[in-house]
Amino acid sequence: MKFNTRTIHGGQKPDPAYGSVMPPIYQTSTFAQSTPGGHKGFEYSRSANPTRTALENCLASLENGSYGLAFASGLAAIDAVLKLLEPGDEVVSTSDLYGGSYRLFTKIYENFGIKFHFINMNNVEDIEAYITHDTKLIWVETPTNPMMNIIDIVAVAKIAKKHEVMLAVDNTFATPYLQQPLDLGADIVMHSVTKYLGGHSDLIMGALVVNDKDLADRLYFIQNAIGAVCGPQDAFLALRGIKTLHLRMQRHCENGKAVAEYLRNHPKIENVNWPGFKDHANHEIAKKQMKGFGGMVSFTTKGNNYDEAIKIIENLKVFTLAESLGGVESLAGHPASMTHASIPKEEREQAGVVDSLIRLSVGIEDEADLINDLKQAIG
Ligand SMILES: *Cc1c(COP(=O)(O)O)cnc(C)c1O
Numbered sequence: 001m002k003f004n005t006r007t008i009h010g011g012q013k014p015d016p017a018y019g020s021v022m023p024p025i026y027q028t029s030t031f032a033q034s035t036p037g038g039h040k041g042f043e044y045s046r047s048a049n050p051t052r053t054a055l056e057n058c059l060a061s062l063e064n065g066s067y068g069l070a071f072a073s074g075l076a077a078i079d080a081v082l083k084l085l086e087p088g089d090e091v092v093s094t095s096d097l098y099g100g101s102y103r104l105f106t107k108i109y110e111n112f113g114i115k116f117h118f119i120n121m122n123n124v125e126d127i128e129a130y131i132t133h134d135t136k137l138i139w140v141e142t143p144t145n146p147m148m149n150i151i152d153i154v155a156v157a158k159i160a161k162k163h164e165v166m167l168a169v170d171n172t173f174a175t176p177y178l179q180q181p182l183d184l185g186a187d188i189v190m191h192s193v194t195k196y197l198g199g200h201s202d203l204i205m206g207a208l209v210v211n212d213k214d215l216a217d218r219l220y221f222i223q224n225a226i227g228a229v230c231g232p233q234d235a236f237l238a239l240r241g242i243k244t245l246h247l248r249m250q251r252h253c254e255n256g257k258a259v260a261e262y263l264r265n266h267p268k269i270e271n272v273n274w275p276g277f278k279d280h281a282n283h284e285i286a287k288k289q290m291k292g293f294g295g296m297v298s299f300t301t302k303g304n305n306y307d308e309a310i311k312i313i314e315n316l317k318v319f320t321l322a323e324s325l326g327g328v329e330s331l332a333g334h335p336a337s338m339t340h341a342s343i344p345k346e347e348r349e350q351a352g353v354v355d356s357l358i359r360l361s362v363g364i365e366d367e368a369d370l371i372n373d374l375k376q377a378i379g
Contacts, residue, residue, distance in 0.1 A: 011057025074192025077206030087113030157185025195326030252295030325361035
């Protein structure tokens with residue numbers, strides 16, 4: 001089946017009990033057994049729940065993977081990957097990374113003896129300088145948040161394979177509609193389902209998808225042992241959201257392009273970061289590994305004027321000032337004080353997250369309303 005059909009049917013069959021077309025919400029903690037161990041495949045909802053299983057199969061299908069695992073949040077999914085590691089292990093990660101991932105790595109896992117290297121992966125060869133015999137994982141986010149750098153997944157995967165290091169890709173920004181990292185050589189795909197997959201800003205959820213059976217078994221063991229799973233109600237909402245993923249992403253891409261082009265021609269705007277521009281440093285890689293350029297755009301004001309940036313954010317009316325991204329509604333954020341506040345200023349600015357940087361998650365409203373909103377807010 002093609003991707004646009006799998007968003008609707010992937011991993012789901014009409015329910016065997018009454019033929020309900022949507023997977024029912026199995027709001028139950030436990031399942032009756034006829035004799036000890038005599039159950040119909042489900043015994044306790046931390047271990048597995050039919051609504052969650054339908055979602056996990058759907059996610060696996062969308063990422064062209066064999067096994068999906070759903071978690072209570074994106075960070076819980078990342079946490080499960082890190083629990084594959086042991087004290088003394090090392091991780092090489094992209095530098096302009098989601099702030100929460102950075103916090104989890106440095107404030108939690110460094111205390112458990114895991115060492116992280118945060119590097120700019122624009123030159124993929126640079127990764128090799130950081131690989132030692134203790135390196136177990138390469139963590140890649142692409143497009144990066146919030147600078148919209150693009151990392152060549154195929155090239156990183158080659159290095160990972162050569163050194164027998166696991167490669168995980170945070171595919172939250174691109175979604176499987178635009179990019180399928182397992183096909184490009186990654187071992188693990190991670191999602192904050194909270195964002196585009198859910199798509200309606202109504203849930204917090206994370207996911208992992210893998211192809212390797214052993215790896216899936218280890219992650220399943222961790223998922224069940226730790227218990228940071230999502231509930232059946234949220235699994236249902238995610239399944240419902242995913243049914244329009246392909247339609248939403250099309251419109252996110254169209255509106256993202258319109259907004260990026262408008263901002264780029266505005267005299268009060270300095271830089272606009274959007275991988276669809278031909279002169280974007282990694283445009284060719286984006287074209288090669290993504291089906292479109294997405295709805296995430298970030299920009300700075302002329303002369304990196306902080307006050308000007310804050311004024312724009314406060315003036316926006318259709319765009320809502322809020323954390324998060326990927327919903328049907330347009331959101332604006334100020335990474336330096338919001339999503340990336342947990343990253344030290346010096347490190348943040350090195351990655352380009354200066355004080356006037358504004359990040360837009362361009363929604364699926366009418367394009368003219370979004371452009372007019374920016375026009376009146378920037379003045
Ligand atoms: C939001 C986000 C996360 C964390 O996901 P939660 O669902 O908020 O825990 C991780 N990576 C990226 C790129 C994100 O945008």
